[in-house]
Every structure is written in structure tokens, then in C-alpha cells.
Amino acid sequence: MSLSQGVRVKVPASTANLGPGFDTLGMALSLYSWIEIKASEQTGFHLHGDQMGGLPTDKSNLIYKVAQMVFEEAGQSVPELEISMYSEIPLTRGLGSSASAIVGALAAANALIGSPLPDSKLFDMATNLEKHPDNVGASLFGGIITAVWDGAHADYMRIEPPADLGTLVVIPDFELATSKAREALPAQVSLADAVYNISRSSLMTAALCAGRLDLIRAAMQDRIHQPYRAPLVPGMSRILTEAPDQGALGIALSGAGPTMIAFVDRKDPRVEGQLSTYLMETMKSEGISAACYQLNPVAEGVQLMDDINNKSFLDMIRGEVTS
Ligand SMILES: Nc1ncnc2c1ncn2[C@@H]1O[C@H](COP(=O)(O)OP(=O)(O)OP(=O)(O)O)[C@@H](O)[C@H]1O
Numbered sequence: 298m299s300l301s302q303g304v305r306v307k308v309p310a311s312t313a314n315l316g317p318g319f320d321t322l323g324m325a326l327s328l329y330s331w332i333e334i335k336a337s338e339q340t341g342f343h344l345h346g347d348q349m350g351g352l353p354t355d356k357s358n359l360i361y362k363v364a365q366m367v368f369e370e371a372g373q374s375v376p377e378l379e380i381s382m383y384s385e386i387p388l389t390r391g392l393g394s395s396a397s398a399i400v401g402a403l404a405a406a407n408a409l410i411g412s413p414l415p416d417s418k419l420f421d422m423a424t425n426l427e428k429h430p431d432n433v434g435a436s437l438f439g440g441i442i443t444a445v446w447d448g449a450h451a452d453y454m455r456i457e458p459p460a461d462l463g464t465l466v467v468i469p470d471f472e473l474a475t476s477k478a479r480e481a482l483p484a485q486v487s488l489a490d491a492v493y494n495i496s497r498s499s500l501m502t503a504a505l506c507a508g509r510l511d512l513i514r515a516a517m518q519d520r521i522h523q524p525y526r527a528p529l530v531p532g533m534s535r536i537l538t539e540a541p542d543q544g545a546l547g548i549a550l551s552g553a554g555p556t557m558i559a560f561v562d563r564k565d566p567r568v569e570g571q572l573s574t575y576l577m578e579t580m581k582s583e584g585i586s587a588a589c590y591q592l593n594p595v596a597e598g599v600q601l602m603d604d605i606n607n608k609s610f611l612d613m614i615r616g617e618v619t620s
């Protein structure tokens with residue numbers, strides 16, 4: 298691989314927590330970012346797409362900084378980079394934009410120098426940057442991830458998403474930074490609430506492994522983060538209570554929010570009509586503009602794109618964009 302020829306990667310968005318699995322469970326979703334990096338004489342950025350506004354275009358950019366961490370870890374030097382990025386993933390909405398940027402940058406930088414670092418190392422580096430393994434694990438490995446982090450190393454299991462599982466996301470038209478949504482959380486929770494979450498997170502994991510979509514309603518409940526975050530998202534408490542009677546298998550705040558994610562049975566005819574109308578109408582009644590999309594779980598995590606010589610970055614992306 299020539300350094301100046303560069304590499305391109307495609308990395309999925311993700312939803313974290315799945316309700317009870319705070320900082321533990323994550324699932325990759327069918328919304329993507331694409332990143333190209335090349336060695337260059339001078340560092341430069343080409344940020345494309347509606348989601349990229351306001352991101353820095355100098356060496357303080359997350360992609361550049363993460364790429365440099367890979368080179369340093371591998372003992373190689375590539376100081377100047379030309380970086381191109383196109384993203385469909387909205388920033389600060391709870392769909393793992395920062396995790397996808399981190400994972401995309403790690404995978405691309407590693408590939409650029411001949412892939413000296415194993416995935417397990419990339420996962421540890423990504424988790425160290427995000428501080429929790431849920432979104433980064435899903436973007437790196439795809440599917441559903443259950444992971445633990447000891448402050449230095451992440452261990453995980455990957456679960457193949459059940460074939461009939463789909464999602465409907467309602468994305469409010471305002472940003473909520475993860476840092477702000479974490480400030481709302483208490484430093485301690487009661488033993489009763491810990492048991493409530495451990496039991497449901499365990500049931501969720503087992504149900505997803507076994508394809509038991511009928512158990513999601515009981516499993517997708519939380520007492521350790523959603524109640525504290527609900528005041529930050531108008532309509533959230535009502536939606537969490539009511540959506541299961543409108544066609545959702547279960548519903549949760551996606552990551553740190555403000556997006557909410559309904560797990561649905563893809564075969565259920567209520568999803569496109571009744572459930573999506575209910576979600577949009579409820580947000581509207583709270584004075585919040587929102588967008589509602591069906592997204593699917595995706596089995597593949599970050600992928601290196603082949604045959605990049607024949608097409609420009611943007612031409613290649615145009616053939617792939619899903620939203
Ligand atoms: N491509 C990118 N380049 C540089 N910085 C990015 C990029 N994508 C995301 N970020 C940074 O990540 C921030 C968003 O991260 P944050 O954790 O608040 O939300 P999120 O990752 O979208 O949602 P969540 O973690 O709840 O799923 C952005 O404000 C930006 O600073």
C-alpha cells in the first residue's frame with residue numbers, strides 16, 4: 298500500500314445502551330461515514346455532507362489526531378495527511394458520530410501503514426478515547442456488542458443481529474452533547490436500581506442471542522440513566538411509556554440522546570405507519586421538529602474499501618450513500 302495512494306474506509310453509526318446496558322451494549326446501524334486518508338506534503342481536509350459543518354479543518358481535527366496516535370503506537374511517522382470525509386451520521390444526536398470518526402480514523406491510519414495493529418489494540422485505543430466500549434465496539438466489529446472495560450483493555454462478545462430485528466429512530470432537531478447528558482447522571486445508584494438494570498441487560502443480551510424478540514419489551518427498561526436524562530429531551534418519558542403499544546418491541550434513548558430508538562419487528566406493518574406517525578406527532582406536540590428513519594442493524598463493522606484507484610472519493614461515495 299503506497300502512503301500517497303491512500304486508503305478509504307466505510308464505518309457504520311451505532312446505538313449504545315439498548316436501554317439497560319449503560320456503557321456496555323452497542324449495535325451497528327445502517328447509516329455511514331466514509332473516510333479517506335493519504336500521506337501528503339501538507340495537511341488538508343475535505344469535509345463533505347450536511348453533517349460536517351463546524352468541524353475543525355486543522356490538526357486539531359479528531360481524525361487527524363487519532364491517525365497520529367496510530368502512527369505513534371506503531372512507531373511510524375506520517376506527519377502530514379490529506380483527509381477526506383463524508384458522513385450521513387448526525388453529530389451529537391446519540392448515533393455514535395464521535396465513535397464512528399474514531400474507529401474510521403484508527404482503521405484507516407492502521408491500513409495506511411500496512412495494518413501493524415490488531416483489532417483488539419484498535420478497540421482498546423478507541424475505548425480509551427471514548428471512555429466506554431459500546432459505540433466504538435459496534436462501529437469496529439459490527440452487529441451487537443457486549444463489552445467490558447477495565448480502564449486499559451476491553452473484552453467483548455459479538456452477537457449476530459436477529460434477522461427480523463429492525464429499528465425506527467426519531468432524531469430531534471437539536472444537539473445534545475454526550476458530556477452534557479452524562480453530567481445529568483447521579484454519582485451513585487441504589488442496589489435496587491442496579492439489580493433492575495443488571496437483570497434486564499442480561500435478559501436483553503440473551504434474548505438477542507436467541508432471537509427472542511418477544512422478550513425485548515420486558516428487557517428494554519432502564520433506571521440508571523434514562524430517568525435522569527428525560528428532562529433534557531421533551532416528550533421522552535411519554536414516548537418510552539407509550540411506544541410499545543404503538544408497534545415498538547421496545548424503545549430507549551439512543552446512546553446519550555436526544556435520538557430515541559424503537560426496536561421493531563421488520564415484518565410488523567405498524568412500523569411505517571402507526572409507530573412513525575405516533576413518534577413524529579408526539580415530538581410535534583412538544584414543539585420539537587424531528588426526523589424519523591427506519592435503520593437496520595448491520596453485521597459488518599468498519600470496512601476497508603477496495604479498488605479505490607478507479608474512482609474519486611466523492612464518485613465512490615455517491616454510489617453508496619443510503620440516506
Ligand atoms: N468526523 C468528525 N471529525 C471530527 N470530530 C468529530 C467527527 N464526528 C464527531 N466529532 C466530534 O464528536 C462530537 C460528538 O460526539 P458526542 O459523543 O457528543 O455525540 P455522538 O457521538 O454523536 O452521540 P453518542 O455518543 O451519544 O452516540 C462532535 O461535536 C465533534 O466534536
Ligand SMILES: N[C@@H](CCO)C(=O)O
Nearest residue numbers: 313319320475552553
Ligand atoms: N453509553 C454512553 C453512550 C454515549 O456515548 C452514554 O450513554 O453516555
